Amino acid sequence: MQLTVLGCWAPYPRAGGACPGYLLQAGTTNLLLDCGNGVLGNLQKHLDFRKLTGVVISHLHPDHYYDIFCLRHALGGAKRDGSRPESLELWLPEGxxxxxxxxARYQDxxxxxxxTAQNRAGQGWLESQVGECKLQFMPTEHPLPCYAAAVEFQGKRIVYTADTGWTARLVPFLRGADLLxxxxxxxxxxxxYAAAGHLTAGQAGELAQQAGVRKLALTHFWPEYNLAVTKQEAQRAFDGVVDLAAEGKVWKVE
Ligand SMILES: [Zn+2]
Ligand SMILES: [Zn+2]
Structure with missing residues (x-):
């Protein structure tokens, strides 16, 4: 499996950067996780948008989905010229x-x-399939419906927290992740500000530590921060490897 960062800034990008978006590739499956502004342009440095298998939008905060409006036109053109006749799976939360x-109107x-989570109060989570991958969703702590996503392929597991405040409920969902x-x-x-449904870098490290993940990749950065401090704060709480997202960065999980 391979994860490529297309955008990592929120809620606005640094110069030349993009808001959250990640390309997860496994076998012949090409899954886009979130589609913030600037993501479609960066996606095409790595993959023809016609080759996407599915798009998962973790939640409907603008910086996580506004390039869907661009992707819609790209797909419309590809449908007209016959270069991609089939529709693209688009996973959306309930509100x-x-x-x-x-x-949901763009059904063309x-x-x-x-x-949807099967059991929002407990540890139940939705399981589904996208391309060759198993896909799972878990609700997070955020002011509107938001889902962490886990993708599994040939015994490997990558988990994306999306936006969340601290909750121990996430720990079992993250457990066994090769890459968090x-x-x-x-x-x-x-x-x-963490009360607004976000994590400090230290809490991200603590989640990774409690879940015993193999590698921690940090993302969703306030553009004005010195990220060396972010990395240091996470590393203090986590014994494993901590890495920082950046546009074009690729992690391989094998
Ligand atoms: Zn959000
Ligand atoms: Zn966000």
Whole structure:
């Protein structure tokens, strides 16, 4: 499996950067995790958009899905010229309804799939299939419906937390991950903002430590931060390898 960073900044990008988006590739499966602004342009440095198998939108905050409006036109053109006749699977959370309904209207190019947790209070999570991969979703702690996603292929597991505040509920979902792509929105000095549904880098490290993941990749960075501090704070809580997302960065899981 391979994970390529297309955008890692939130809620706005650094100069030349992009908001969250990640290309996960396994076998013949090409899955786009989130599609923030700037992601479609960066995607095409690595993959023809016609070759996408599916798109997962973790939640409907603008910086995680606004390039869907661009992708929609790209797919519309590809449908007209016959270069990609089939619709693209688009996984969406259940709300907020206004944003969801707007996207769900594009059924000419997208096959809309619903993300829903089976049991929001317990440890149940939705299991499905995308291409050759098993796909699982777990609700996170965020002001609107938001889902962490786990992708498994040939015994390997990559988990993406999406946006979340601290919750021990995530630990069993992250357990056994070969690679954890974890939001680390805040540094210790701004920990008071964590109540808004985000993690400090230290909490990201703590989650990785409790779940015993093999490798921790941090993402979802406030653009003004010195990321050396972010990395240091996560590393203090996690015994394994800590890495930082950056546009074009590739992690292989084998
Ligand atoms: Zn969010
Ligand atoms: Zn976000």
């Amino acid at each position: 907020p309804s206004e944003a969801r309904e707007q996207l 190019v997208f096959l809309i799939k619903a993300i 792509l974890c939001e680390a929105s805040l540094q210790e000095a701004d920990a008071a």
